[in-house]
Amino acid sequence: MKEYSVKLSILKTLSQGGFHSGEELGDKLGISRAAISKHIKGIQGWGVDVFSVQGKGYQLAKPIQLLDQGVLQNNLANNVELIPIIDSTNQYLLDRVDSLESGSVCLAEYQAKGRGRRGREWVSPFGSNLYLSMFWRLDAGIAAALGLSLVVGVAIVEALEDMGLTSVKLKWPNDLYYQDKKLAGILVEMSGQAGAAANIVIGMGLNLMMSEATQGITQPWASLFEVAKNQEIDRNQLAITMITTLHRTLDEYERYGMSGFVEKWNRLDNFINRPVTLLIGSKEITGIARGINEQGAVLLETENGLESYIGGEISLRSRQ
Secondary structure, eight states, X not given: OGGGHHHHHHHHHHTTOSOBOHHHHHHHHTOOHHHHHHHHHHHHHTXXXXXXXXXXXXXXXXXXXXXXXXXXXXXXXXXXXXXXXXXXXXXXXXXXXXXXXXXXXXXXXXXXXXXXXXGOBOOXXXXXXXXXXXEEEETTOGXXXXXXXXXXXXXXXXXXXXXXXXXXXXXXXXXXXXXXXXXXXXXXEEEOOTTSOEEEEEEEEEOSSOOTTOSXXXXXXXXXXXXXXXXXXXXXXXXXXXXXXXXXXXXXXXXXXXXXXXXXXXXXXXXXXXXXXXXETTEEEEEEEXXXXXXXXXXXXXXXXXXXXXXXXXXXXXOO
């Protein structure tokens, strides 16, 4: 953390708006203008768009509202750890499952090694999105975690709806969509032994106001800024709402399992009653999506009738 303290201090000043000269920033931090310039390049490497104008100094291309540990903790009963620069919020919690209380949360402004499902990279530019992971000890064990990503997806959409952000849909088994573009991804990772409680880490990456120039993303994506019709979103309040809703939903899931969530999921299914392709390894299955069942399996109406599948991934390339 110490090695990033200067960059974070610069960002905190720039986030206040306006131009700030290299001399001003250097005097404030006790370093040279050349050192400030070097740190600015490092900040740009985090995906932050900083531009400079001779005679004026540095300015952010667009405002950044930084997450605030105090605000978050004062509004949540959960243990919250904000680590601005991290490899992976999920990995941070996975490495500490033996010492965490259920419901503990880790948030970050930037992930150097953010990951998605099937080991894919999750591009995580600084301050543009919401990167959040929660630890949960599931007393019913690993077998009870089947369908958990579906329940989490429902929780996140309902949290957004509570904030007045509507028209967000779900894609089986772990994505949020807006207008057929990916808005957020969910990654559930777990450890434990048969007959014992399962240690679950639930990670979420939610696109908030990411730059269209962001590199490394290979599929169409949407941002919450679009959903909000370009209205400003308070990132701290967004995080608080997400954490509160997720905790409440996990409590409900422990008591009742998938019952009650099937109907909620099917209401929000982005592909329901639409032609899709399910990819299972090299195998492709085409059919009409008919939602999910109580085991969390996706239902496809194929030429063989209504079939259910636990594994696989729905292709974005719907076939007409």
